[in-house]
Amino acid sequence: MANPVATNEELEARRLAAQEDIIPTRPSATVHKICPHNSSVSCSSCRLNELCLPIALNKSDIHQLDAIVERNRPFKKGDHLYRQSDEFKSVYAVRSGSFKSYFLSDSGQGRVTGFYLPGEIIGMDGISSKKYANSTSALEHSSICEIPFSQLEKLSQELPSLQHHFFAIMGNEIAKDQQVHTLLSSYTAEERTASFLLGLSSRYARVSLSPSRFLLSMTRGDIGEYLGLTVETVSRIFTSLQKKGLISVNNREIELLDIESLRQILTKGT
Amino acid sequence: MANPVATNEELEARRLAAQEDIIPTRPSATVHKICPHNSSVSCSSCRLNELCLPIALNKSDIHQLDAIVERNRPFKKGDHLYRQSDEFKSVYAVRSGSFKSYFLSDSGQGRVTGFYLPGEIIGMDGISSKKYANSTSALEHSSICEIPFSQLEKLSQELPSLQHHFFAIMGNEIAKDQQVHTLLSSYTAEERTASFLLGLSSRYARVSLSPSRFLLSMTRGDIGEYLGLTVETVSRIFTSLQKKGLISVNNREIELLDIESLRQILTKGT
DNA sequence: CGTAGTGTTGAATTGAATCAAGTGTCGTGG
DNA sequence: CCACGACACTTGATTCAATTCAACACTACG
Numbered sequence: 001m002a003n004p005v006a007t008n009e010e011l012e013a014r015r016l017a018a019q020e021d022i023i024p025t026r027p028s029a030t031v032h033k034i035c036p037h038n039s040s041v042s043c044s045s046c047r048l049n050e051l052c053l054p055i056a057l058n059k060s061d062i063h064q065l066d067a068i069v070e071r072n073r074p075f076k077k078g079d080h081l082y083r084q085s086d087e088f089k090s091v092y093a094v095r096s097g098s099f100k101s102y103f104l105s106d107s108g109q110g111r112v113t114g115f116y117l118p119g120e121i122i123g124m125d126g127i128s129s130k131k132y133a134n135s136t137s138a139l140e141h142s143s144i145c146e147i148p149f150s151q152l153e154k155l156s157q158e159l160p161s162l163q164h165h166f167f168a169i170m171g172n173e174i175a176k177d178q179q180v181h182t183l184l185s186s187y188t189a190e191e192r193t194a195s196f197l198l199g200l201s202s203r204y205a206r207v208s209l210s211p212s213r214f215l216l217s218m219t220r221g222d223i224g225e226y227l228g229l230t231v232e233t234v235s236r237i238f239t240s241l242q243k244k245g246l247i248s249v250n251n252r253e254i255e256l257l258d259i260e261s262l263r264q265i266l267t268k269g270t
Numbered sequence: 271m272a273n274p275v276a277t278n279e280e281l282e283a284r285r286l287a288a289q290e291d292i293i294p295t296r297p298s299a300t301v302h303k304i305c306p307h308n309s310s311v312s313c314s315s316c317r318l319n320e321l322c323l324p325i326a327l328n329k330s331d332i333h334q335l336d337a338i339v340e341r342n343r344p345f346k347k348g349d350h351l352y353r354q355s356d357e358f359k360s361v362y363a364v365r366s367g368s369f370k371s372y373f374l375s376d377s378g379q380g381r382v383t384g385f386y387l388p389g390e391i392i393g394m395d396g397i398s399s400k401k402y403a404n405s406t407s408a409l410e411h412s413s414i415c416e417i418p419f420s421q422l423e424k425l426s427q428e429l430p431s432l433q434h435h436f437f438a439i440m441g442n443e444i445a446k447d448q449q450v451h452t453l454l455s456s457y458t459a460e461e462r463t464a465s466f467l468l469g470l471s472s473r474y475a476r477v478s479l480s481p482s483r484f485l486l487s488m489t490r491g492d493i494g495e496y497l498g499l500t501v502e503t504v505s506r507i508f509t510s511l512q513k514k515g516l517i518s519v520n521n522r523e524i525e526l527l528d529i530e531s532l533r534q535i536l537t538k539g540t
Numbered sequence: 541c542g543t544a545g546t547g548t549t550g551a552a553t554t555g556a557a558t559c560a561a562g563t564g565t566c567g568t569g570g
Numbered sequence: 571c572c573a574c575g576a577c578a579c580t581t582g583a584t585t586c587a588a589t590t591c592a593a594c595a596c597t598a599c600g
Contacts, residue, residue: 103452106537111456113448125448127441153434160427170440171397177447178383178395178403182373184454185498186381228455230589235548267376500557505580
């Protein structure tokens with residue numbers, strides 16, 4: 001909290017450069033800036049290749065996947081990957097940055113249905129109806145790998161382990177969504193918030209970022225829409241968790257001070 | 271509501287026999303009872319084959335699917351298909367009856383995560399972690415087709431259209447779960463209930479049952495757990511919708527009297 | 541430097557939960 | 571076939587968590 005604000009990419013770059021968990025107090029100093037949006041990287045050299053689609057493929061197979069992946073220009077904050085009811089064409093793997101998906105109902109109000117971090121797959125909701133069910137936009141400067149779905153299907157036909165892995169990715173999405181169902185149907189505002197923070201924490205850990213200290217790329221409003229709460233409630237819960245000493249919040253920068261106690265909020269249930 | 275209670279299977283059998291929408295006033299009369307739990311039927315002769323996994327397969331391919339499907343003994347009300355953290359082995363297609371999936375949290379309280387009607391697929395939440403994330407039990411006397419997943423994968427490798435269809439089924443589940451997310455995070459009790467009833471209606475229509483009159487195989491408590499409401503609230507909303515003339519409820523038997531107005535509850539939003 | 545967007549905090553309100561007390565229904569065993 | 575007990579459902583009164591309404595502070599950006 002003594003820190004000036006830094007973007008996730010900067011934090012990420014720093015971490016890669018320094019292999020340390022502690023965020024330097026004067027980050028703007030002389031950190032060598034690695035650009036994580038570099039679009040010329042191949043799947044085999046991508047540092048996410050052990051988390052992303054290539055996870056199940058051997059060296060030679062990866063090149064086949066590589067050949068169908070399109071590495072698009074970087075996305076600016078607010079840019080849309082696709083919009084609700086656009087024709088479904090591709091799924092996307094987040095390379096850097098973050099995205100949110102949201103659903104606009106007939107009555108015009110939107111709700112956030114998901115946040116996506118590096119190594120995660122976006123767009124699977126469009127597979128069955130051939131139209132995307134959500135809109136998805138970048139929360140910060142971000143980059144993406146586009147994987148045309150028809151080609152992914154074709155390649156899955158040739159590479160059993162790719163098929164297996166993609167089934168697993170989709171199954172994981174289903175299991176995750178059902179957990180969220182439980183969360184929304186029975187947890188209190190504090191429990192939802194704690195669960196959200198712990199979820200982000202482990203997802204950051206997965207991409208080798210600090211699990212206890214990170215930047216929220218989404219607004220309080222986004223979080224509220226995702227958790228089924230209002231902005232005000234999210235803000236109040238953050239404040240109250242801070243007063244209890246479980247977290248430390250400073251604007252978008254957040255630190256989980258007592259992960260164990262945060263977990264207990266979820267398990268001490270009714 | 272002047273009707274004595276009848277099970278869904280009976281309603282189904284009657285409909286098949288009579289091709290009519292109106293439930294006879296004296297059902298116990300002389301309806302020729304077709305047993306929908308007959309386990310000797312093959313995929314190609316199953317009357318659900320245009321809704322279920324075979325949908326995308328031609329005659330000759332169906333026999334290959336047929337060969338890996340295991341048609342289990344019927345399930346009695348309350349019998350479990352599998353339990354949370356059992357080893358994942360198969361996905362299941364509902365042949366007749368209905369099932370509920372529910373998740374037990376550490377604190378012991380369970381929440382219903384889904385209901386499954388004939389032609390729908392159960393168990394995909396276990397694919398990625400190799401353990402089922404839910405327990406699933408029969409809500410009434412029901413029958414099931416078990417599809418060992420490893421064999422389904424193998425066969426998907428040979429039959430591109432099966433792979434395609436299974437991707438679509440999973441994508442559909444994801445899209446559906448995200449709609450539920452929106453429902454739970456922003457709808458009122460009345461909106462959730464209306465949406466639930468309309469959802470059941472169209473799913474019954476899909477299996478050629480009356481979309482406006484059906485039996486609820488789940489308790490008010492199950493509905494409440496699914497929608498994130500209490501039993502009392504569900505009961506009150508049913509009563510209030512009945513007073514408004516939109517539905518008619520008599521115990522587990524329900525009739526949607528004004529589907530258009532029910533839809534309007536959802537769209538008139540904020 | 542000003543302004544729009546984002547976040548915080550307080551007070552009042554409310555929708556649904558909880559608590560409580562029933563009635564209705566079904567399956568079982570006598 | 572009926573009586574019993576367990577479970578399912580309904581309805582009312584009260585409480586409470588989260589929303590709503592309102593005012594203000596902070597930040598970021600042109």
